[in-house]
Amino acid sequence: MCGIISVVDRAGNLMDGSKIKLALSLMDERGSGEGAGYAAYGIYPEHADCYALHVFFDNIIEARAAVEALLRAWGTIVHDEEIPTCDQPNLKKVHTPWRYFFKPDAALMSGSSSSEEEIVTSLVMKVNTTVPGALIYSSGKNVGVFKAAGWPEEVADFYRIQDYRGYIWLAHNRYPTNTRGWWGGAHPFNLLDWSVIHNGEITSYGTNRRYIESFGYRCTMLTDTEVVAYLVDLLARRHGLDEELTVRALAPPFWDEIDAMPEKEQNLNRAIRLAYGSAMMNGPFAIVVATHKGIVGFTDRIKLRPMVAAEKGDRLYISSEEAAIRRMEPDLDRVWMPRAGEPVIGRVY
């Protein structure tokens, strides 16, 4: 059991983090005080053309030196600093969060049309699998993840989340079972432009992981959620599927439904299931995936976890609980319960 909430302002207006903190804290009973986190898009306008790498360091001597050596070998560190934090009485600061604004040197990675992204992806995989005491947990442009082991309000106050202003926010309150409540295991998960929050368990993880690893991704965070970020990256970025088709591949219609479709649609859906069968996600889950273009929320094919959506003007909300949304915006235009597997899409205009 976990709590998730996300909001997008489709007109691109910025919101500070104070309200989402309140909303997430309202769902404290869905968590256990062992992990919470926030992600926001649009928070680094002054470095919008750099990849913002957020790193947890166990110590800032050897691990940091190793990471910086890798970054310098593959590009330029435009700016870096310790992420400002504010001590909380019950939150033990076991890692030092650091951020780099990084420009990869595209000429170093040949043979790819998106070589900057390939460099960043491979750096993330390399640091997380080979550099002891360092974990890159956020790596997109103009986006940042802030997470730690603690209650939602403690983590928000630790990072002073109210000081950041973004047009998309994601927040997650964790009740850990699969792994201990460690900082890297808290949500959101991020890779490049993709961020994911997830309530549930992916019973198809073994299949999904082997599938995604055959494309060169490495699952390093001991949890099933990161596989979602990689699957979305593969389908949406590398294979060029749009949000709706990506969700269709991850939570496809049942064969009975496909058999009843008109022929063209039948062929399309059959092809998706044949090609992406190993990417299909099974198990109880409600997930929100975000990019700088918007958010997509969806559940498993039989909706074993709650997900509610709401709108108010330009703002679209997706959450585990309606009460949490109303904490951010009491006066909503529309509230609805999406059907199983049906995506809720909030695109920035």
Add this chain to the structure above:
Amino acid sequence: MAIGSIPLRYQISIDRDRCMECGRCVENCPYGTFRREGDRIVIDSRNCTACHRCIAMCPRDAITLTEHPCDYRSHPIWTRDARESIYNQARTGKIILAGMGSTQSLPPIFDQILLDACQVTNPSIDPLREPMELRTYIGKKPSRLTLRRREDGDVDLETELSPNLKLDTPIMIGHMSYGAISLNAQLALAKGAQASGTFLGTGEGGMHPAIFPYQDNMIVQVASGRFGVDVDYLNRGAAIEIKIGQGAKPGIGGHLPGEKVCADVSCTRMIPLGSDAISPAPHHDIYSIEDLAQLVRSLKEATEWKKPVFVKIAAVHNVAAIAAGIARSSADAVVVDGFRGGTGAAPKIFRDNVGIPIEAAVSAVDQKLRAQGVRNEISVIASGGLRNAADVTKAIALGADAVYIGTAALVAMGCRVCGNCYRNLCPWGIATQRPDLVSRLNPDLEGEHVANLIHAWTMEVSELMGAAGINAIESLRGNRDRLRGYMLDEGMLKVLDVKPAGA
């Protein structure tokens, strides 16, 4: 040489108080275990094969069978089997022929793999109340799709898909030829496969006209003897399978004893009446992987690229690399046949010693194909000694797309696994061509039994999937996280990529 009589293998006895001397045992036993002398039924236990036909047909439950009524001096190395094989070969100077799968007492790995179920954190799914999808497609899948969304929101599929076989269950029936088994037996299997929405192999025996009504559920086989192969045969099948090897006898070709080559078999196979049909060990046009790729393409050309082509190989040490080579040809599926696979006739020395278990083989194949990024290029079908729905589920979780069953389907038709298939005397009408014996098998009734078996196993697979919180078979495939090894050594766990129980 004075070897003398070998102790009886089986002893038959009749409870004379119960026996009413109806003589059904005499009529039913083709091996000559019973005869009538005056008003008495006399037993010759030496002829008994433990086929159980007499026991099954006795109306009074008067017959009992004891195995090994006479002991040898026990010895851990010089087992009964070791000694009796030597007596046999000292007498005959021949290679020993055997029927059915390996009799080695090696523990099946399947029995040391345990399945997972949901508790609390992930709810189990009830197949009685929720959809449970076992539909399986066999064939090449695109590794990515090119989709174009039009202005009006419609999506165009620009990737062309290769032909796939659509199965309602991941359970298929493997190749048992007409010749090795009777026409009635093959008809029953075909009826069972058709009723179950699945497929059946012809084996290397051609296709008898009586099977034509079921051809849309048949996979036609091209093996090294090329028995029964012409373009009409290729076009009749739903798919074509090139048989390179067989789990029961890797490295050698098929054996059909001349006793079983009756007129109809001879016509269907296109071979002389009564001749032994010994397929060559290799295909004489395949001496390399590129030769195989050529044959795959030739068969596809002959059938206008409309049929999936499978390649069946025995599970041998290098099976993963061989499968990876096959994945790079135009082939659509690779069948991996484990060393426990059954057979009508195989040299005992091969059956009991050559090849590796299907569990390890399918796991190695799936991992190699994934590591090389070619898993979508080819479907993997596991076969060789699958005994129940748990074996099927485990094989799929280890990486198979579907399975072939063989012996299990024969057992559903009455087979008692007596292992005398090569003698043409099968009392159940399965592995024989003798008309009086063949007529004992009713294809409609036995077809129903085969369909029942597949249906029952399919339901059990659904239940196991639901308990594991999975509602589509795609999410079970290669999902080794849902398996745990019990009393398996570290090396084997690594090969299987399965964690030990408790981890």
